[in-house]
Amino acid sequence: MTVLDRFYKKDRSALSRIISFIENREDGYLELLSRIYNISSNSYKIGITGPPGSGKSTLVDKIAIRYLEKGFSVGIIAVDPTSPFTGGALLGDRIRMQDLASRGEVFIRSMATRGSGGGLSEATREVAIALESYGFDIILIETVGVGQVELDVAGLCDSTVVALVPESGDSVQTLKAGLMEIANIFVVNKADREGSGRLVSELRLMLESRGQKQKEGWILPVIKTEAINGVGIDTLTDKIIDHRKHVENLYTQSGYREKRVKSELITILDRKIRARVLKELLEDNSVDSYVKQIVNGESDPYSITEKLMRKITI
Amino acid sequence: MTVLDRFYKKDRSALSRIISFIENREDGYLELLSRIYNISSNSYKIGITGPPGSGKSTLVDKIAIRYLEKGFSVGIIAVDPTSPFTGGALLGDRIRMQDLASRGEVFIRSMATRGSGGGLSEATREVAIALESYGFDIILIETVGVGQVELDVAGLCDSTVVALVPESGDSVQTLKAGLMEIANIFVVNKADREGSGRLVSELRLMLESRGQKQKEGWILPVIKTEAINGVGIDTLTDKIIDHRKHVENLYTQSGYREKRVKSELITILDRKIRARVLKELLEDNSVDSYVKQIVNGESDPYSITEKLMRKITI
Numbered sequence: 269m270t271v272l273d274r275f276y277k278k279d280r281s282a283l284s285r286i287i288s289f290i291e292n293r294e295d296g297y298l299e300l301l302s303r304i305y306n307i308s309s310n311s312y313k314i315g316i317t318g319p320p321g322s323g324k325s326t327l328v329d330k331i332a333i334r335y336l337e338k339g340f341s342v343g344i345i346a347v348d349p350t351s352p353f354t355g356g357a358l359l360g361d362r363i364r365m366q367d368l369a370s371r372g373e374v375f376i377r378s379m380a381t382r383g384s385g386g387g388l389s390e391a392t393r394e395v396a397i398a399l400e401s402y403g404f405d406i407i408l409i410e411t412v413g414v415g416q417v418e419l420d421v422a423g424l425c426d427s428t429v430v431a432l433v434p435e436s437g438d439s440v441q442t443l444k445a446g447l448m449e450i451a452n453i454f455v456v457n458k459a460d461r462e463g464s465g466r467l468v469s470e471l472r473l474m475l476e477s478r479g480q481k482q483k484e485g486w487i488l489p490v491i492k493t494e495a496i497n498g499v500g501i502d503t504l505t506d507k508i509i510d511h512r513k514h515v516e517n518l519y520t521q522s523g524y525r526e527k528r529v530k531s532e533l534i535t536i537l538d539r540k541i542r543a544r545v546l547k548e549l550l551e552d553n554s555v556d557s558y559v560k561q562i563v564n565g566e567s568d569p570y571s572i573t574e575k576l577m578r579k580i581t582i
Numbered sequence: 583m584t585v586l587d588r589f590y591k592k593d594r595s596a597l598s599r600i601i602s603f604i605e606n607r608e609d610g611y612l613e614l615l616s617r618i619y620n621i622s623s624n625s626y627k628i629g630i631t632g633p634p635g636s637g638k639s640t641l642v643d644k645i646a647i648r649y650l651e652k653g654f655s656v657g658i659i660a661v662d663p664t665s666p667f668t669g670g671a672l673l674g675d676r677i678r679m680q681d682l683a684s685r686g687e688v689f690i691r692s693m694a695t696r697g698s699g700g701g702l703s704e705a706t707r708e709v710a711i712a713l714e715s716y717g718f719d720i721i722l723i724e725t726v727g728v729g730q731v732e733l734d735v736a737g738l739c740d741s742t743v744v745a746l747v748p749e750s751g752d753s754v755q756t757l758k759a760g761l762m763e764i765a766n767i768f769v770v771n772k773a774d775r776e777g778s779g780r781l782v783s784e785l786r787l788m789l790e791s792r793g794q795k796q797k798e799g800w801i802l803p804v805i806k807t808e809a810i811n812g813v814g815i816d817t818l819t820d821k822i823i824d825h826r827k828h829v830e831n832l833y834t835q836s837g838y839r840e841k842r843v844k845s846e847l848i849t850i851l852d853r854k855i856r857a858r859v860l861k862e863l864l865e866d867n868s869v870d871s872y873v874k875q876i877v878n879g880e881s882d883p884y885s886i887t888e889k890l891m892r893k894i895t896i
C-alpha cells in the first residue's frame with residue numbers, strides 16, 4: 269500500500285509523512301498537492317490571530333476541546349513566530365497544547381519558518397490542503413501578529429477570530445485598521461483584567477464609527493473571554509457556528525466560490541513564478557556583470573530590470 | 583526648465599512633484615527612477631521601527647532636530663500604519679511632526695498605503711531614491727511593527743533603530759527573534775516608566791544568550807531614552823554615528839557593495855515580474871475557464887499553475 273493509500277485510509281503516520289513531504293518541498297510535491305487537493309472538502313477553516321501575549325494558544329486549545337466534545341475531528345496548524353532569517357523557533361506556550369494530543373481525533377502541526385512571510389503562508393496553505401483532504405471537520409490555524417502572514421492566512425480561512433487583551437490598548441489604536449479587515453469575530457481575552465470593559469467599548473465604538481459593523485451582511489461581534497478559566501468559550505464557539513452558517517450562505521451565491529478559487533489560483537501562481545525567477549536569476553552569471561555596471565554608475569537597477577523583463581514572455 | 587532640472591536645482595515643489603509622480607506610478611515613472619538613481623549618493627538612511635505606542639514619531643522628531651542642529655539636511659519618510667485593504671490612513675501622532683517642517687532643510691513625506699505589504703515597501707524604496715538623488719544628508723524612515731514591510735525597509739537602510747517600551751514586555755518575548763535580526767541599535771523609550779530597567783536587562787541577556795551580541799563585528803547597544811523630554815537622544819545619535827562608521831568600513835570591503843546592489847536588483851525585479859504576471863493573468867479570459875475547471879473538481883490550482891508556468895519563458 270502506498271503512503272497515499274494509507275493517507276486516504278486515515279493513517280496518522282501517512283498524514284505526517286505527507287505533510288513533511290510538502291513542507292520539505294521534496295521532488296514531486298506539487299503533483300502530490302494536485303492529487304490531494306479536494307474542492308468539495310467539508311473541512312471548516314478557522315483562523316485565530318492577534319498580538320503576542322493575547323492568549324491565542326489557550327483559545328485554540330479551548331475551542332478545539334469544544335469541537336472534540338461535539339464529536340468533530342480537529343486539525344491544528346500553529347504558525348510559530350520565528351525569525352525570517354535564523355529560522356529559530358520560539359516555542360512559547362506551545363507545550364500546553366500537548367494536552368490536546370492525547371484526546372480524540374486531533375492532530376497538531378507546528379510550522380517551522382520557511383524564510384520570508386510569503387514562504388510561510390504558502391506552506392501553511394499547503395498543509396491546510398493536506399488536512400482538508402485527510403478529512404478533518406475543523407481546521408484551526410493560529411498565527412501571531414497582524415503582518416502579511418496573518419492577512420494571507422485570513423484569506424485562506426472561512427472564519428477569522430482576532431484576539432486582543434486589555435494590555436494591547438495602545439496597539440489597538442494603531443493596529444485596528446488591519447485587524448478590522450480580517451476579523452469576523454473579535455475576542456477580548458483575559459477579560460478579568462483591568463481595562464477589559466473599556467477595550468470592549470472602544471472596539472464597539474470603532475466598529476460603529478467606521479461603518480464596518482457589518483461585512484457582507486455580518487455583524488462583527490465583540491466577545492469577552494477568560495480562555496484560561498474556560499469563561500466565554502461557549503459564546504465564542506456559538507458565534508463561530510453562526511458565522512459558518514453565514515459563510516455557507518455566501519457560497520450559495522452565484523460566483524462566490526469562483527471568486528475565492530480565482531484569488532487562490534493567483535496567489536499560488538504568483539509564488540511559483542517568483543520562486544522560478546529568483547532561482548534562474550541566481551544561477552545566471554550575467555547578473556554579476558549587471559551588478560558591476562550598477563556599482564560603477566554605468567547603469568541602475570531600474571534599467572537592468574527593464575532589460576531582464578524583456579527576456580520574459582508570458 | 584523641466585521638473586527634473588528644477589529638482590536638481592533643489593526646488594522643493596519639484597521634489598514633491600517627482601515623489602507624487604513615482605507614488606502614483608504615472609507613465610514613465612520607471613524611466614524617471616532610472617535617471618535619478620544615484621549610486622554615489624552620500625545620503626545616509628536610518629530606519630526607526632518598533633511596536634505601536636513605542637514613541638517612534640517622537641524619536642524621529644528628536645533625531646531629526648539633532649541632525650538639523652549639526653547642519654545636515656534631513657528627509658523623513660513616515661510609513662503610515664494603514665489597512666492593506668481600505669487604504670485609510672490613521673494619522674496618530676503624525677501631527678507633532680509638523681513642528682519640524684518649519685525648521686531648516688527638512689522634508690517630510692507620509693506614505694499612503696499601496697495595497698499589499700510588498701507594494702508599500704516598494705514605494706518607500708522609490709521615494710528614498712528620490713530623496714537620495716535630491717541630496718538629503720540624512721534620510722529617516724519610520725515604520726510601525728515587525729512585519730514584512732519593516733524587514734524590507736531594514737534591508738534598505740544603513741542603520742536600523744528598534745524602539746521598545748516597558749509595556750511591550752510581553753511582546754518582546756515573542757517578537758524578539760525578528761527584531762534582533764534587523765536591529766543595529768535597541769532603544770528602550772519612555773524609560774521613566776516602571777519596568778524599563780528590567781526590559782534593558784532582558785534585552786542585554788537575550789543578546790548575550792543568543793550569541794548575537796555582535797553582528798558583522800558590531801556590538802548591539804541598548805540605549806534608554808525619554809524621547810518626549812529629550813533624554814538619551816545625544817547618546818542615541820552618537821551611537822548612530824558610530825554605526826555609520828562601522829557600515830562605511832564594511833563598504834570598503836571587497837564585494838560588500840556588490841552584495842547589497844545584487845539584493846536590491848533582485849527585489850526590484852521580483853516586484854516588477856509579479857506585477858506583470860498579475861496584470862496579464864487578470865486580463866486573460868482563459869483564467870475564468872480554469873477557475874471553472876477547479877470549481878467543478880475537474881482540475882486543481884496546482885495543475886493549472888503548472889500549465890500556466892509552461893507558457894512562461896525566462
